[in-house]
Amino acid sequence: QKEVEQDPGPLSVPEGAIVSLNCTYSNSAFQYFMWYRQYSRKGPELLMYTYSSGNKEDGRFTAQVDKSSKYISLFIRDSQPSDSATYLCAMTTDSWGKLQFGAGTQVVVTP
Amino acid sequence: DAGITQSPRYKITETGRQVTLMCHQTWSHSYMFWYRQDLGHGLRLIYYSAAADITDKGEVPDGYVVSRSKTENFPLTLESATRSQTSVYFCASSESKTGEAFFGQGTRLTVV
Numbered sequence: 001q002k003e004v005e006q007d008p009g010p011l012s013v014p015e016g017a018i019v020s021l022n023c024t025y026s027n028s029a030f031q032y033f034m035w036y037r038q039y040s041r042k043g044p045e046l047l048m049y050t051y052s053s054g055n056k057e058d059g060r061f062t063a064q065v066d067k068s069s070k071y072i073s074l075f076i077r078d079s080q081p082s083d084s085a086t087y088l089c090a091m092t093t094d095s096w097g098k099l100q101f102g103a104g105t106q107v108v109v110t111p
Numbered sequence: 112d113a114g115i116t117q118s119p120r121y122k123i124t125e126t127g128r129q130v131t132l133m134c135h136q137t138w139s140h141s142y143m144f145w146y147r148q149d150l151g152h153g154l155r156l157i158y159y160s161a162a163a164d165i166t167d168k169g170e171v172p173d174g175y176v177v178s179r180s181k182t183e184n185f186p187l188t189l190e191s192a193t194r195s196q197t198s199v200y201f202c203a204s205s206e207s208k209t210g211e212a213f214f215g216q217g218t219r220l221t222v223v
Contacts, residue, residue: 006153031209034210034211041217041219042217043217044214045214046212046213049211088153088154090154092209094209096142096161096167096208097144097208097210097212098159098169099144099146099156103151
């Protein structure tokens with residue numbers, strides 16, 4: 001069983017809809033949680049960073065962490081075609097910053 | 112330009128050859144990482160480094176060697192390339208050990 005589980009999708013939504021993405025994990029030592037966005041043939045780009053449980057909002061993006069359930073989420077409001085990408089969850093303990101990634105969810109926002 | 116740069120962007124090599132992938136960052140970040148990305152596996156850590164001359168193995172280190180003589184450079188060498196090492200390789204760097212890593216554009220390696 002993988003330490004971090006993420007549905008690979010694809011997830012197709014119409015423009016303007018809310019995109020909901022999530023990951024589950026098994027290692028209770030994870031403390032730092034991230035979401036990366038990756039466009040085709042590009043490197044992952046850090047989107048959201050959260051420490052421990054709670055919510056964080058940045059513009060149209062909201063990240064949630066529920067450590068008691070070992071569950072993290074990313075919401076994208078008012079989705080745009082430019083949001084079409086693969087979204088990767090990642091997490092780490094404080095051990096050298098080694099990231100454990102989910103498989104990534106491909107999101108397609110149709111005009 | 113500031114940031115993290117990988118070279119080459121694309122590489123085709125033959126089985127058994129030695130290949131070195133380069134990574135250079137301009138931020139003076141202490142932590143550097145090499146990941147490979149494969150369909151069905153996501154990103155997996157190959158090697159990481161906490162500072163110059165401090166490196167350690169990640170999840171999939173077999174067949175790879177790294178060095179870090181200078182803070183800004185972290186080359187990855189495939190000692191004798193195999194077809195299973197066909198992948199996209201990403202270098203990343205981080206200022207801290209809490210995970211805010213910044214990635215390069217990747218090197219797409221094909222071993223024939």
